[in-house]
Amino acid sequence: xxxLLTAIxxxxxxxxxxxxxxxxxxxxxxxxGGFCNGSAILSYIxxxxxxxxxxxxxxxxxxxxxxxxxxxxxxxxxxxxxxSNHTExxxxxxxxxxxxxxxxxxxxxxxxLRHCISExxxxxxxxxxxxxxIISRPSKNHIQDMxxxxxxxxxxxxxxxxxxxxxxxxxxxxxxxxxxxxxxxxLIQKFGVKNVAELIMTATQQQIL
Amino acid sequence: xxxLLTAIxxxxxxxxxxxxxxxxxxxxxxxxGGFCNGSAILSYIxxxxxxxxxxxxxxxxxxxxxxxxxxxxxxxxxxxxxxSNHTExxxxxxxxxxxxxxxxxxxxxxxxLRHCISExxxxxxxxxxxxxxIISRPSKNHIQDMxxxxxxxxxxxxxxxxxxxxxxxxxxxxxxxxxxxxxxxxLIQKFGVKNVAELIMTATQQQIL
DNA sequence: TTTTTTCTACTGATTTTTAGGTATTTTAAT
DNA sequence: ATTAAAATACCTAAAAATCAGTAGAAAAAA
Numbered sequence: 200x201x202x203l204l205t206a207i208x209x210x211x212x213x214x215x216x217x218x219x220x221x222x223x224x225x226x227x228x229x230x231x232g233g234f235c236n237g238s239a240i241l242s243y244i245x246x247x248x249x250x251x252x253x254x255x256x257x258x259x260x261x262x263x264x265x266x267x268x269x270x271x272x273x274x275x276x277x278x279x280x281x282x283s284n285h286t287e288x289x290x291x292x293x294x295x296x297x298x299x300x301x302x303x304x305x306x307x308x309x310x311x312l313r314h315c316i317s318e319x320x321x322x323x324x325x326x327x328x329x330x331x332x333i334i335s336r337p338s339k340n341h342i343q344d345m346x347x348x349x350x351x352x353x354x355x356x357x358x359x360x361x362x363x364x365x366x367x368x369x370x371x372x373x374x375x376x377x378x379x380x381x382x383x384x385x386l387i388q389k390f391g392v393k394n395v396a397e398l399i400m401t402a403t404q405q406q407i408l
Numbered sequence: 409x410x411x412l413l414t415a416i417x418x419x420x421x422x423x424x425x426x427x428x429x430x431x432x433x434x435x436x437x438x439x440x441g442g443f444c445n446g447s448a449i450l451s452y453i454x455x456x457x458x459x460x461x462x463x464x465x466x467x468x469x470x471x472x473x474x475x476x477x478x479x480x481x482x483x484x485x486x487x488x489x490x491x492s493n494h495t496e497x498x499x500x501x502x503x504x505x506x507x508x509x510x511x512x513x514x515x516x517x518x519x520x521l522r523h524c525i526s527e528x529x530x531x532x533x534x535x536x537x538x539x540x541x542i543i544s545r546p547s548k549n550h551i552q553d554m555x556x557x558x559x560x561x562x563x564x565x566x567x568x569x570x571x572x573x574x575x576x577x578x579x580x581x582x583x584x585x586x587x588x589x590x591x592x593x594x595l596i597q598k599f600g601v602k603n604v605a606e607l608i609m610t611a612t613q614q615q616i617l
Numbered sequence: 618t619t620t621t622t623t624c625t626a627c628t629g630a631t632t633t634t635t636a637g638g639t640a641t642t643t644t645a646a647t
Numbered sequence: 648a649t650t651a652a653a654a655t656a657c658c659t660a661a662a663a664a665t666c667a668g669t670a671g672a673a674a675a676a677a
Contacts, residue, residue: 210515211423211514211515212515212516212517212518213423213426213427213430213491213514213516213518213521214420214422214423214426214514216426216429216430216518217422217423217425217426217427217429217430218422218426220425220426220429220430221422221425221426221429235515282422305420305422305423306419306420306421306444307421307422308421309421309422309425312422349622349623349624350623351623351624351625352623359605360605360606360609361605361606361609362601362602362603362605362606362607362609363602364603364662364663364664365663365664366662366663374624374625374626375625375626375627377625377626377627377628378624378625378626378627380626380663380664380665381624381625381626381627382624382625383664383665384664384665384666384667387665392571393571393572393665394571394573394604394633394664394665395603395604395605395608395664396568396569396570396571396604396605396607396608397569397570397571398571398605399604399605399608399609399612400569400570400571400608400612400617403608403609403612403613404612408609558652558653558654559653560653560654560655561653573632573633573634574633574634575632575633583654583655583656584655584656584657586655586656586657586658587654587655587656587657589633589634589635589656590654590655590656590657591654591655592634592635593634593635593636596635602635603634603635603663604634
C-alpha cells in the first residue's frame with residue numbers, strides 16, 4: 200500500500216512544525232507540506248495529488264468551512280480532517296456537511312489524532328472524544344444552532360453591531376428605515392432573543408460577528 | 409554555561425509536542441516537561457528549578473495572565489515568555505505587567521520564537537513582529553484599551569448582554585430602574601460607544617463578556 | 618413556469634433607551 | 648479623619664427600538 204500523501208493547513212507555523220514531526224514517524228504517511236493559508240493549499244492540490252489534509256478552521260484568507268468545500272470540489276478523493284479549536288456544534292456540523300471526514304479539537308491527544316486519521320482514510324467519519332460529546336448531548340453553550348441568515352440580514356446585523364441606528368443604516372443602504380426595522384425584528388425573532396443586546400451577544404458567541 | 413531548564417505550558421498537546429521537537433535541537437535548552445494546565449506547572453516549580461517557561465494564556469484551570477504572576481511569586485528568576493493567540497493590546501500589557509519577559513503570537517515563525525527566547529534569557533523584553541505592531545501603532549481593533557469597570561458595572565453589563573431591560577435588572581438587584589439607567593449610561597460612556605449593540609460587541613471583543 | 622423565499626415598506630401603539638443634567642449616600646483609599 | 652471613588656436615585660425630553668400585524672415586488676428555487 201502506497202503511503203498517504205498528507206498536507207497540513209494551519210495558520211500557526213508552530214502547529215504545522217509540530218504536526219510534521221509528530222507524523223513523520225508514521226509508517227503509512229508521507230508529508231507533502233505545510234500551508235499557512237487557504238489559497239496555498241488550493242493551488243497545490245490543483246496540480247499535485249494529496250490524499251489527506253489536516254485542516255484548521257481559522258485561516259488568514261479563506262474560512263476553513265468553505266475551504267473544505269472547495270477542496271472537495273477540486274479533489275473529491277482527498278480526505279479532509281478538521282483540526283480546530285472551535286467547539287460550536289454548528290461549525291462542526293457545517294464542516295461535515297461540506298465533506299470533511301472528521302473533526303478534532305486541538306487539545307486532542309496525539310493518539311486520538313492517529314486514530315482519527317486511520318478511520319478517516321478507511322472512509323469513516325471520526326470525531327475526537329470531546330467533539331463526540333458536543334454533537335451528542337448538546338450542553339449549555341451549544342443548545343441552539345445558528346439560524347440561517349440571508350445576505351441582507353447578515354449585512355444589517357453587522358451594521359447594528361457597529362452601533363448604527365435604523366435611520367443611519369437606512370441612509371447607508373438607500374432603504375427606508377422601516378425596512379431596517381423589519382429586518383431587525385426578523386433577526387431578533389430568528390435568534391429567539393429579546394433585544395439587540397442579546398442578539399449581538401448570541402451572534403458573537405456563534406461566530407457570526 | 410549550563411543549559412536552560414525549560415517548561416512548556418499549553419492546553420494543546422499537539423502544540424506541546426510540536427514545541428518540544430522544535431526546541432529539542434537547541435544547544436542551550438534542556439526541556440523539563442510539558443504541562444496542560446496551570447496547577448501542574450505551579451506544583452512543579454515549587455520543587456524543581458525551571459529557568460524558562462513558554463506560557464499560553466488560555467488554560468483549562470487558571471488564566472495565563474494570573475498564572476504568570478503566580479509563577480513569578482514562587483520563582484522570581486524564572487523567565488516567562490507568553491505564546492498565545494490573543495491579539496488584544498490590554499492582554500499583552502497585563503502579562504508584561506505581571507512579569508512576563510515577552511509575548512509571541514502562535515502564528516509567529518520558529519525563528520522569531522528562537523530570537524525571543526534568547527533575548528528573554530538575556531533579561532530583555534521581546535515581542536514578535538506582529539505583537540510589536542499591536543502595541544506600537546494601535547490599529548482599528550485595538551484602539552481603546554479595556555476601560556476599568558467596577559464590580560457593579562460588570563454585573564449589570566452581563567445582565568444587559570442577557571437581554572434584560574433596566575426594569576427587569578432593577579427588580580433582580582433590588583434597585584431602582586433609574587439606577588440601572590445610570591450604570592447603562594456610564595458603561596456606554598466608558599467604552600466610548602453609541603448604544604448597547606456596540607457596547608456588547610466591544611465588550612465581547614475585549615473578552616469582558 | 619410556478620412556487621417559495623427574500624426584500625421591501627407600511628400603520629399604529631407601546632416600551633425602552635439615550636442624552637442632558639444633578640445629588641445624596643456608601644464604600645474604599647490615603 | 649479626610650478625600651476620592653462608587654453606587655444609588657432622580658428629572659425632563661427626545662430618540663430609538665420593539666410588538667403585532669399586513670402586503671406588494673423581486674429574486675431564487677423547484
